[in-house]
Amino acid sequence: MRKCDLCGLNEAVYTDLSSGISICADCLMKSVRRRAWRVLREELIPGDRVMVAHSGGKDSSLALLLTKEFADSHPEMKLSLLSVTVDEGTFYRRASVELAKRLASELGVRHRTYAMEEIHGLSIEELDFKLPANWKRSPCTYCGVLRRQALNAIAREIGATVVVTGHNLDDLVQTAAMNLSRGDINALVKTLRHERKIGEGLIPRIRPLKMVYEREVATLVVAKGIPAHLGKCPFTQGMRIGIRREIDDLEDEIPGSKVKALQTFSLISNGLHADVQLRRCRICGEPTTTEVCKACQFKRELSSLLNRDLVHPLNLERVRRDRDVVWG
Ligand SMILES: [Zn+2]
Numbered sequence: 001m002r003k004c005d006l007c008g009l010n011e012a013v014y015t016d017l018s019s020g021i022s023i024c025a026d027c028l029m030k031s032v033r034r035r036a037w038r039v040l041r042e043e044l045i046p047g048d049r050v051m052v053a054h055s056g057g058k059d060s061s062l063a064l065l066l067t068k069e070f071a072d073s074h075p076e077m078k079l080s081l082l083s084v085t086v087d088e089g090t091f092y093r094r095a096s097v098e099l100a101k102r103l104a105s106e107l108g109v110r111h112r113t114y115a116m117e118e119i120h121g122l123s124i125e126e127l128d129f130k131l132p133a134n135w136k137r138s139p140c141t142y143c144g145v146l147r148r149q150a151l152n153a154i155a156r157e158i159g160a161t162v163v164v165t166g167h168n169l170d171d172l173v174q175t176a177a178m179n180l181s182r183g184d185i186n187a188l189v190k191t192l193r194h195e196r197k198i199g200e201g202l203i204p205r206i207r208p209l210k211m212v213y214e215r216e217v218a219t220l221v222v223a224k225g226i227p228a229h230l231g232k233c234p235f236t237q238g239m240r241i242g243i244r245r246e247i248d249d250l251e252d253e254i255p256g257s258k259v260k261a262l263q264t265f266s267l268i269s270n271g272l273h274a275d276v277q278l279r280r281c282r283i284c285g286e287p288t289t290t291e292v293c294k295a296c297q298f299k300r301e302l303s304s305l306l307n308r309d310l311v312h313p314l315n316l317e318r319v320r321r322d323r324d325v326v327w328g
């Protein structure tokens, strides 16, 4: 058994490859907490109603736990917390919804689940069954757009002032690299900069794990026995897989390069001017930069395939009813 290089007490569970230092779960937790709390301290404001987008996966579960700890140890901030799961309706999600409920209840945080089917009128499982093999898009592509829109709409209608997500360092470097390779400056700025005023109907996002490696998250969740789903979504497809591999290879060759890349991307994006003209989608009324939002474009495309009209505003009735009760 190798002892922790920092405290010398416990068994080491994680090796930082750029420094060569091996540390125990307690010391890793301290280090991750320090990085996450720095983000929360800089980006939360007193009185915030914080909705944690809590899928039940490892990242958002750790994000919820650290945000709850932060709220508890900063009573002067008067933060309210709510955990929300969007159930996309896949076999993969079913297990993680249960884990999300369990963690929220262990932490004493209110939790709500809203189904993609209820909000958008279709589930990703249905798409997985019904999309023809040669269809131009994968369920993953639809899921990403529909889930993001649902989470923002839920946050807005439930009265959250900010959304916390579990995106880690690896996710953000991948997304930034994808934005860069598409030449999408607006998306790059949106990914990396926290802005309070981003436009009517859009709720600002905070990513407390943005300087935390995915490997650190996975190690902590296992070592600390945090109730969370460890698997990767089986529907993940497309450009991200290739980019992830390239970035992981680079990190193997030059440990620390993910941190350097994210810092550099952030510096670049701070100097950029994002030109985002937000308006409301002509069909669903959700914020968008185009006349008809991407989700409605997708739903239009799926309506004929699924033989029913999916093109309508989101069903947020239950969310609105919850608005007055969840913040306690
Ligand atoms: Zn230690």
Ligand SMILES: [Zn+2]
Residues within 6 Å of the ligand: 281, 282, 283, 284, 285, 286, 292, 293, 294, 295, 296, 297
């Ligand atoms: Zn729309």
